[in-house]
Amino acid sequence: MKAIALIDANNFYVSCERVFAPCLRGEPVIVLSNNDGCVVSRSNEAKALGIGMAVPYFKVREIVERHGVRVFSSNYELYGDMSHRMMEILEDSSPEVERYSIDEAFITLEAQDYVSLEKIGREVKEEVYRQVGIPVSVGIATTKTLAKVAGHYAKSWSELDGVFSITEPSVHTPILKRTSIEKVWGIGARSAMKLRLNGVSTAFHLREADESWVRSRMSVTGLRIRQELRGIQCHTFATSPSSRRGIHSTRSFGELVESRDDLRAAVSMFVARACEKLRREEMVAGAITVFVRTNRFKPDERHYSGAVTLRLAPLTNLTPEIQVVAFRALDSLYREGYRYKKAGVMLSDLSPEQSASQPLWEAEKQARMRDLMFNVDRLNQRFGRETVQYGLFATEGKWKMKLSSRSPRYTTKWDELPKVCR
Amino acid sequence: MSIEISVVPETPTVKDGQYAGFPSPADDYLCRSLDLNDRLVPHPVSTFFFEVKGNSATEARIFEGDIIVVDRALDYRDGNLVLAVIDGQFAIRRLRERDRRFWLCSPDQSQEDLPLTEEYELWGRVMWSITRH
Numbered sequence: 001m002k003a004i005a006l007i008d009a010n011n012f013y014v015s016c017e018r019v020f021a022p023c024l025r026g027e028p029v030i031v032l033s034n035n036d037g038c039v040v041s042r043s044n045e046a047k048a049l050g051i052g053m054a055v056p057y058f059k060v061r062e063i064v065e066r067h068g069v070r071v072f073s074s075n076y077e078l079y080g081d082m083s084h085r086m087m088e089i090l091e092d093s094s095p096e097v098e099r100y101s102i103d104e105a106f107i108t109l110e111a112q113d114y115v116s117l118e119k120i121g122r123e124v125k126e127e128v129y130r131q132v133g134i135p136v137s138v139g140i141a142t143t144k145t146l147a148k149v150a151g152h153y154a155k156s157w158s159e160l161d162g163v164f165s166i167t168e169p170s171v172h173t174p175i176l177k178r179t180s181i182e183k184v185w186g187i188g189a190r191s192a193m194k195l196r197l198n199g200v201s202t203a204f205h206l207r208e209a210d211e212s213w214v215r216s217r218m219s220v221t222g223l224r225i226r227q228e229l230r231g232i233q234c235h236t237f238a239t240s241p242s243s244r245r246g247i248h249s250t251r252s253f254g255e256l257v258e259s260r261d262d263l264r265a266a267v268s269m270f271v272a273r274a275c276e277k278l279r280r281e282e283m284v285a286g287a288i289t290v291f292v293r294t295n296r297f298k299p300d301e302r303h304y305s306g307a308v309t310l311r312l313a314p315l316t317n318l319t320p321e322i323q324v325v326a327f328r329a330l331d332s333l334y335r336e337g338y339r340y341k342k343a344g345v346m347l348s349d350l351s352p353e354q355s356a357s358q359p360l361w362e363a364e365k366q367a368r369m370r371d372l373m374f375n376v377d378r379l380n381q382r383f384g385r386e387t388v389q390y391g392l393f394a395t396e397g398k399w400k401m402k403l404s405s406r407s408p409r410y411t412t413k414w415d416e417l418p419k420v421c422r
Numbered sequence: 423m424s425i426e427i428s429v430v431p432e433t434p435t436v437k438d439g440q441y442a443g444f445p446s447p448a449d450d451y452l453c454r455s456l457d458l459n460d461r462l463v464p465h466p467v468s469t470f471f472f473e474v475k476g477n478s479a480t481e482a483r484i485f486e487g488d489i490i491v492v493d494r495a496l497d498y499r500d501g502n503l504v505l506a507v508i509d510g511q512f513a514i515r516r517l518r519e520r521d522r523r524f525w526l527c528s529p530d531q532s533q534e535d536l537p538l539t540e541e542y543e544l545w546g547r548v549m550w551s552i553t554r555h
Contacts, residue, residue, distance in 0.1 A: 022543070023510030085467045131468035131495050133545075305466075410470070417473040417489065420505065422513035422533075 003109045003117050003167050004233075006139045006147040007090060007124065010155065010162075012103035012245075013041035016082045017072055019133040020410045020418045028069040032057055033286070033351055040074065040349075073406040076287035076349055080309025081411045083346070084291055085132045088305055092296065093124050101246030102289070102348040106144055118165040125162055140165035141172075144235050145228035148185040149175065149203060176204040176229065186225050186241035191218060203229055242281050249274040250344020256295070257340045263292065264330060270345040271326045275319040276380075278347055279373060284315040286349030288322060290329040295341035306333045309412075315351060318369045322347070462550050468495035470546065472505065472512065479514040481529040484551045490514070492546035500524075507543040508536065514548060 009015060013031040018024045028046040030039050038054050049067055051060045057071075064071060083102045090097045094107035107124075111117045121138040128136050139151025146166060153175065154164035166172050182192040184203050194217065200206050206214070206222075207229040215223050224234040249270040257263055267290060278285060293305035308329040316322060326345055408416035463469045474488040482503055484490060492505045500519035505512055506526050515526040517538070524538035536542060 022507040022512070022545075025510070088467045131465075133494065417471050418512070419475050420472045420490070420512040420514060421475045422478055422508070422511055422528075 001111060001113065001117070001167070003111075003140050003142055003165070004144055004147045005094075005107050005109050005121055005124070006100075006144070006151040007086075007105050007107060007128070008137050008139070008151050008155065009086065009103035010135045010137060011041055011043055012083075012134070013072075013074065013079055014043045014046075015134050016075070016079050017407055018043075019082070021407070024070060028067055029072070030060075030064070030069055031072045031074055033074060033349065037351065071405060074286070074349055075406050075409065076311060077309050077409045077412045078407065080287065080289040080307060080346070080348070082132060082134060083289065084305075084307035086128055086134055086136075087291075088293070089128050089131055090124070091293070091305075093127065099248050099250055099291075099344060099346060100240070101243035101248065102346055103245055104243060106147065109140065114165060114168045117167060118163055121163045121165060136162070138163045141167055142231045143228040143233050144240070145185050145225055146172075146231065149179050149183070152179070152183060173204065176207060177202055179203040181206060184225060184229070186221065191222070194218075242277055244283075244350055246346050246348040246350065247274050247277050247281075247283075247285070248344060248346045249277075250291075250342065250346075252342045253340065257343070258338070260330075260334050260336075263334060263340060263343060264327060266343055267326050267330050267345060268323055270343070271323045272319050274345055274347050275317055275322055276377060278317040278350075279377065281350075282353045283350045284317045284353055285312055285322070285347035286315045286351070287311050287347070288325055288329065289346040289348065290326050290333060290344075291346075292330075292333055292340050292343045294338050302338060304335055304338050308333050312349075315349075317353070318373060321369075462491050465493055465495045468546075469493050469549075474514075474551070478532060479529045481531075482514065482516065484514060484529075484548075485553055487554065489552040490548050491550040491552070493549050494546040496547050496549075498524075498544055498547065503529075503548040505545045505548055507545055512545065517544075 014024075014029045017029065017031065024043075026045065027043065028049055028051075029043040030046050030051060031041040032038065033040045038056050039051060039060065040054070042051050042053065046069055049063050049069065051063055051069070063069065079102060086103075087097065087099050087105060090105050090107050094109065096108040098106040100106055109117055109120050111120055117140050121140050125136050125138050128134055137151055137155040139147045139149065139154045140163075141147040141150045150164045150166045154160050154162055157164070166175050179202055181187055181195050181201055181203065182189065184206065187195070187206075195201070195206065198217070200209055206226055209226065211223065211226070214226050218225075227234045251266070251270070253266075257266065271288075287309055289307055289309040291305070291307035294301065294303050296303045296305075310325050310329050312322060312325060408418070410416060410418045459466075470492050472490050472492055474484055474486060474490060477486050479485075490505070498504065498517055500517060502517045504515055504517050504526075506515045507513070508515075508526070513526075514529065515536075516529055518525045518527050518535070526536040526538055526542060528535075538544070
């Protein structure tokens with residue numbers, strides 16, 4: 001039987017820091033966003049002290065100082081590299097891997113029965129930990145939306161030990177009955193409120209709700225979610241709700257790609273698509289990861305896979321700016337003589353557009369760019385994708401980043417290697 | 423770090439005019455310049471580099487300033503040189519099996535042998551060390 005698993009790293013950024021600093025294990029640790037604005041990752045010990053997600057640092061400074069919480073600035077070069085390693089292990093475990101965000105992926109599993117599915121899920125979890133040192137949770141179900149539900153419990157119910165499969169019908173229904181509607185993938189706070197007013201307060205209610213009622217109240221988006229809750233796969237890349245931990249655009253090539261130009265064209269398109277999504281969510285990104293890989297299962301061909309993560313400064317969601325950085329990443333990745341099977345980009349370090357702090361002179365330039373983007377997006381919407389395309393764009397000016405307390409780039413810089421002293 | 427690995431299990435060598443190892447369907451393998459990555463990093467995803475400080479592992483021929491290549495993906499056996507985590511710190515130790523238990527032994531015998539319990543972690547195997555001259 002076939003199923004979908006959501007592999008979701010636990011407290012990913014903190015976990016990355018702990019791989020190279022074992023003394024952090026068991027300690028309260030937090031990681032702050034690009035501008036040292038908000039908390040983007042917390043260890044379980046930090047959560048227990050009452051430090052919430054996405055709160056600005058100044059609000060938790062008192063707790064930090066009182067309990068000696070360790071604080072790190074985001075180290076996106078490290079996180080991007082560790083993410084790529086994790087994804088590569090998944091690519092070896094499953095024929096289909098969707099790198100959904102920097103620390104989550106959907107993979108397909110195939111097994112004889114329900115029990116075997118959970119066993120495979122556990123093997124994947126153990127393999128990721130063994131090779132990369134990152135703990136993950138695995139949620140298994142027949143659709144992505146249901147896998148997300150399973151993943152939520154896999155992560156929060158410690159007795160499940162990180163793996164939970166809800167493919168079995170007897171487990172399925174009671175779980176949906178106790179899953180509040182807010183927790184369903186793609187249901188925002190506003191939709192949830194509306195649904196509750198109409199008596200839909202759990203995932204089960206939504207699943208059982210009348211089809212035409214859902215279509216009229218929530219349009220095709222809500223209908224998709226209902227179908228997925230019923231076990232009917234609906235989501236494609238374009239319709240998947242965005243993760244606040246990363247926006248991706250990747251593709252497996254039907255015909256292997258060999259030339260640098262072809263790969264550049266593909267990456268250019270990936271960036272455009274990801275930025276479209278980013279702008280629609282009204283977010284900006286602080287880092288981009290570009291990865292390429294050949295087909296590992298071709299025995300008579302050389303295999304290569306690599307990823308590069310570069311910072312975006314200032315934070316942006318403007319396609320031409322991000323394309324320049326993506327090309328730089330690709331240039332350092334590209335190897336002559338390989339036939340590439342898959343490539344993609346991941347935008348991470350996301351924050352809402354308004355809260356992104358930047359110098360005034362950037363704001364004006366960005367405002368002009370934004371108007372341009374708005375019109376481009378509108379034209380593309382009306383006349384079809386890529387009606388208007390981008391040429392290359394040179395950015396001017398540098399923006400100094402506040403890089404206080406960022407850990408070393410352990411895996412991407414020779415002079416920042418982890419040390420062993422004993 | 424971008425690393426390439428060769429899928430061909432062995433690089434054919436020429437011995438007395440005979441080829442040893444698998445003949446490669448892609449002839450360019452035979453003429454390709456040697457890449458250290460092929461030899462030192464067969465598992466890029468689980469391989470990490472560390473810098474050595476201090477001289478406590480000189481008995482294992484590892485010196486201050488060396489880079490060690492550590493692989494997390496391999497099984498552990500008696501005699502392996504490992505990167506262990508002891509009291510929250512990385513340490514290079516020799517894994518020894520005695521009386522059906524495993525022990526972490528310091529290369530220069532300066533530290534007491536530690537029985538391998540859950541308190542200590544085997545982070546990875548030290549596969550290579552790189553010394554600059």
